Amino acid sequence: MSFDLHRPATVTEAVDLAQRFAPTARYVAGGTDTVIQINRKKIDPAHLIDVACLPGMSEITETADAFALGALTKYRSIETHPAFRGNLRVLLEAASVVGGHQVRNIATIGGNIVNASPAADFVPPLLALDASLDITGPKGRRSVALRDFIVGPGRTNLSPVEIVTSIRFAKLPARxxxxxxxxxxxxxxxxxxxxxxxxxxxxxxxxxxxxxxxxxxxxxxxxxxxxxxxxxxxxxxxxxxxxxxxxxxxxxxxxxxxxxxxxxxxxxxxxxxxxxxxxxxxxxxxxxxxx
Amino acid sequence: MNRKILNIVVNGESHQVLIEPHWTLLQVLRNEIGMMGTKENCLEAECGVCTVLLDGKAINSCILLAGQVEGCSITTIEGIGDPEHLHPLQEAFIECGAVQCGYCIPGMILTAKSFLDENPGCRPSRDEIREAIAGTLCRCTGYRKIIDAVATAADRIALSGAKQ
Structure with a gap:
């Protein structure tokens, strides 16, 4: 187990690093899955690129007809956010059953999505809200529906150098x-x-x-x-x-x-x-x- | 090795530590800074004995890379009170007999502190306390008295907050 830890200041810098060190690079955010996988010797990256402190990716933004969740939003932020106590309660309920408080204070919803575990608790609520993901990579930005993003157990259509930056879904109609x-x-x-x-x-x-x-x-x-x-x-x-x-x-x-x-x-x-x-x-x- | 300087504040004191990229915050706290109140056990964020506060919020230090907390503020059990000035949670744990072997207690107290600090003045129900400490295991199974202690401390903190 030996790797370099890189701490880019912007998404562009992070993508550049990932490109430079591909295929031995891997992004890490809260680390609650990645560090365990490294300790268990399931993965052995030579370069870890820390995206946890990238600016502007932890915000929950509400507009007239939609929500955008930064990919680095923590479960505990979802759980305690007043916007998810009404008809979007599915998000609060799923966020509050992931691990314990210690994990929910640092694990990110983007991490849960890109891990693509068949048992990921935060994925079904977002599927039920027909969410889509904003992704940044070397060629710029793209958007993809979550239902098309996860293709199998642990597999997504994200390239190793791309980063999910936010998750968007529409507000629900009355009733x-x-x-x-x-x-x-x-x-x-x-x-x-x-x-x-x-x-x-x-x-x-x-x-x-x-x-x-x-x-x-x-x-x-x-x-x-x-x-x-x-x-x-x-x-x-x-x-x-x-x-x-x-x-x-x-x-x-x-x-x-x-x-x-x-x-x-x-x-x-x-x-x-x-x-x-x-x-x-x-x-x-x-x-x-x-x- | 590829060592780098890490700047962190632990219990209000600034530290500069030379770390290797794979060291966890737990390793740095125990081996480099000497905060032995933070315990090591499962190393997979299942048991909670390694819990510390990162900028006020409880996290598992066993799976957090130290290099990721550059510039952050850490609170360990040594940082929330001392024998002459116990934190209300520490007082309540002693009074309620909530400590058996003691190994989980630093994590238990810091997990509870993080939870109580989220809603100043709150008086959580026993179920809410159980849920809040679910990520911190006591294998002596002394949960009843631990919950008594957290509830007692929450009441006192709420009362003293109301007086101020």
């Missing part, structure tokens, strides 16, 4: 709510056995589903949106019967593995139950907002 549910073997400090994020919008004057976005983590090689379940719900009355059917369809679309945490069958069962519960929670929240 919308979100929810995040996680199941593990214990209540804290746990990797998800399955996690589910849901975003539900009801039609203006009925209790029918106008728009539904679901995202499921740890039940496939990458977190995914069960499109059949989502499509089934459009125009259906929001309630137990339709939510249970959506859960069944989502379970059918999942492709979980058996591992030390749970069997594939158990995971599939969880998907069905958790999708139904997440949607039920959204519905309750919409009703509470309108009281």
């Amino acid at each position: 919308s709510a979100t929810a995040f549910l996680k199941e593990g073997r214990r209540r804290a400090m746990e990797i998800s056995v399955v996690c589910v994020a849901a975003c539900l919008t009801l039609e203006a004057s009925t209790s029918r589903c106008a728009s539904v976005r679901l995202a499921i983590g740890a039940a496939s090689p990458k977190a995914f949106r069960p499109q059949q379940a989502e499509g089934f719900l459009i125009g259906k009355p929001a309630g137990k019967e339709s939510f249970a059917e959506a859960g069944r369809l989502a379970a059918e679309a999942s492709s979980p593995i058996s591992d030390v945490r749970a069997s594939a069958g158990y995971r599939r069962g969880l998907v069905a139950v958790m999708v139904e519960r997440a949607l039920t929670t959204c519905l309750q929240r919409i009703r509470e907002q309108n009281q």
Whole structure:
């Protein structure tokens, strides 16, 4: 284990360093994954490029119709931000189940995304919000939808010299709510056995589903949106019967593995139950907002 | 080796340390600066005994590269009180009998301090305290008294804040 630690002052400088030292360079932010991987000898970079202190990448910015989260935003900042106590609660709920406070004070949401763990807790909420990523690389900037960004377990379409700088998503229309549910073997400090994020919008004057976005983590090689379940719900009355059917369809679309945490069958069962519960929670929240 | 100078402030005192790039903050605090109250155990941010405050916020020093905290301010257990002037958390831990073997206690107290400092004057519920210290393990399993101690300290800090 021997590497040089570089501390660029700007994104451009960071990208230049990564290009100069590719392919033995690697970016590090909070380090809560990277340093452990180095200690376990899973990775052995000769150059670590510290992006943690790059300016302007830790801000949570709200505009009239959207939010932008700097890629270096810490989970604890999401958890304690007043903007995520309303219909964007899915973000607060997911941020608050990652590790302990010590990890949440330093680990970054951008790090969680680029790691692309199938069990990453912060990815399903962002998928359910249809988020997109702003990326800077040697050729300039580009944007990509999160659903296209993660391609498999630990794999993304980010080149090793590119940096995710921010995550953007639109605000939700009226009569919308979100929810995040996680199941593990214990209540804290746990990797998800399955996690589910849901975003539900009801039609203006009925209790029918106008728009539904679901995202499921740890039940496939990458977190995914069960499109059949989502499509089934459009125009259906929001309630137990339709939510249970959506859960069944989502379970059918999942492709979980058996591992030390749970069997594939158990995971599939969880998907069905958790999708139904997440949607039920959204519905309750919409009703509470309108009281 | 490729040593570099690191400037950090530890418990209010400035230090210049010659470090290797792979050294963690934990290694620097214990081996170079002599702050032995910060403990080492899992080295994977699972157990919390290495917790220190980085610019006031609890973090795991075992997986933070020292080179990443250039210019930052660190508080260790040695920095929050002394035998004559105990921090309210330290007082409460003693009074409540919250210390068994003691190995987790520096991390426990600093984790609690970071949490209480986030919301000055707050009186968290027992569940909120449990959640706040979830990243700090006590293998003596003395959690009940630890939670008593954090709740006691929070009450006192809230009261003294209200008087001021």
